[in-house]
Amino acid sequence: MKTETARLEAALRANGDLKLVAYMMAGHPNKKKSLEVGKKLATSGIAALEIGIPFSDPLADGPVIQHAGQTALEHGMTVGASLELAAALAREGIPIVLMTYINPILSHDPRRFAAEAAQAGVAGVIVPDLPLEESEPVAGWLRSASLDTVFMVSPTTSPARMASICEHSSGFVYCVTVTGITGARSELPTGMKDLLEEVKKHTDLPVAAGFGISRPEHMKTLRGKADAAVVGSAIVSEIDKGADPTVLVKELLKACR
Amino acid sequence: MLHGAYSYLLQDGDGQILNTHSVSAGLDYPGVGPEHSFLRDLERVDYVAVGDKDAVAAFKLCTRLEGIMPALEPSHALHQAGVIARELGPGGRILVCLSGRGDKDMDSVEAQGPVEN
Numbered sequence: 001m002k003t004e005t006a007r008l009e010a011a012l013r014a015n016g017d018l019k020l021v022a023y024m025m026a027g028h029p030n031k032k033k034s035l036e037v038g039k040k041l042a043t044s045g046i047a048a049l050e051i052g053i054p055f056s057d058p059l060a061d062g063p064v065i066q067h068a069g070q071t072a073l074e075h076g077m078t079v080g081a082s083l084e085l086a087a088a089l090a091r092e093g094i095p096i097v098l099m100t101y102i103n104p105i106l107s108h109d110p111r112r113f114a115a116e117a118a119q120a121g122v123a124g125v126i127v128p129d130l131p132l133e134e135s136e137p138v139a140g141w142l143r144s145a146s147l148d149t150v151f152m153v154s155p156t157t158s159p160a161r162m163a164s165i166c167e168h169s170s171g172f173v174y175c176v177t178v179t180g181i182t183g184a185r186s187e188l189p190t191g192m193k194d195l196l197e198e199v200k201k202h203t204d205l206p207v208a209a210g211f212g213i214s215r216p217e218h219m220k221t222l223r224g225k226a227d228a229a230v231v232g233s234a235i236v237s238e239i240d241k242g243a244d245p246t247v248l249v250k251e252l253l254k255a256c257r
Numbered sequence: 258m259l260h261g262a263y264s265y266l267l268q269d270g271d272g273q274i275l276n277t278h279s280v281s282a283g284l285d286y287p288g289v290g291p292e293h294s295f296l297r298d299l300e301r302v303d304y305v306a307v308g309d310k311d312a313v314a315a316f317k318l319c320t321r322l323e324g325i326m327p328a329l330e331p332s333h334a335l336h337q338a339g340v341i342a343r344e345l346g347p348g349g350r351i352l353v354c355l356s357g358r359g360d361k362d363m364d365s366v367e368a369q370g371p372v373e374n
Contacts, residue, residue: 057259
């Protein structure tokens with residue numbers, strides 16, 4: 001399914017180079033600093049910026065992103081303030097993908113969430129605990145606001161379900177490379193190459209690999225196999241330390257070429 | 258929506274799940290089972306809140322009077338049975354389901370200290 005804009009699709013398609021998607025948590029370490037760090041990331045050469053909206057029970061996230069979300073919530077981050085941050089960063093000209101869980105969207109009212117995200121200039125939304133089979137009417141409202149709805153496949157997704165996820169995903173297909181939660185891992189999982197090949201059979205959309213991807217050598221491994229790599233925990237760790245995450249981003253980008 | 262279930266939740270206005278506390282481990286969860294949520298919406302069941310102190314008191318009373326050690330979860334219901342019994346007066350009949358045994362809860366009860374009955 002294509003949205004009017006198809007911005008994400010264009011931004012994430014590999015053109016020889018692997019594309020890099022950086023993840024940051026809205027409101028981490030606090031509202032002001034996350035805007036500063038987001039602006040740096042937005043202009044660092046990445047293809048898209050994924051912004052997490054903090055949730056108290058982030059079931060797909062490992063300790064680093066969980067901690068970032070908790071810190072953001074302790075500093076009073078809300079769905080509304082996250083959308084304002086997204087709007088400010090979208091103005092930097094980078095495609096924005098929001099990543100959050102279904103309960104904050106339901107509480108915000110999914111129709112209002114879709115409208116406000118579109119108004120903010122967001123390109124797409126990832127909701128890890130919204131399975132395809134239960135995705136209506138939320139996905140419909142996102143679509144009608146011209147937002148891409150990115151669904152995830154994992155190593156345990158059957159080929160039949162993978163076909164159906166790929167058919168309904170828009171913008172890109174998110175390939176979770178591990179059976180587990182987010183978090184930097186030293187080695188990429190064996191079997192990842194086969195998984196990416198399998199996903200590619202089912203879709204012409206760009207395929208982004210995520211979860212556990214953190215190092216320049218991972219970028220090298222992914223080149224030619226995935227269109228894009230999503231790096232989250234490794235970047236969030238840098239932000240948590242008060243370091244400039246674009247140093248890591250530059251190293252990763254070098255390895256994408 | 259928490260852990261894949263759409264039901265009543267302890268949450269704030271932004272959909273953040275709130276911290277919970279209960280003396281009973283089985284009740285220390287921010288969600289209500291979908292079946293209970295449904296029965297509530299059907300108005301087939303009235304639900305009331307009972308605190309730690311009253312539940313532990315009911316636990317001790319039942320243990321002392323009946324020689325039956327109830328789990329802390331149904332001890333909350335036993336307290337409410339006492340409230341309803343006072344309304345019904347002598348001759349009233351109440352059925353309480355003791356959904357579990359209290360051996361498992363001895364440490365939790367002891368941690369609450371002595372309770373006067």
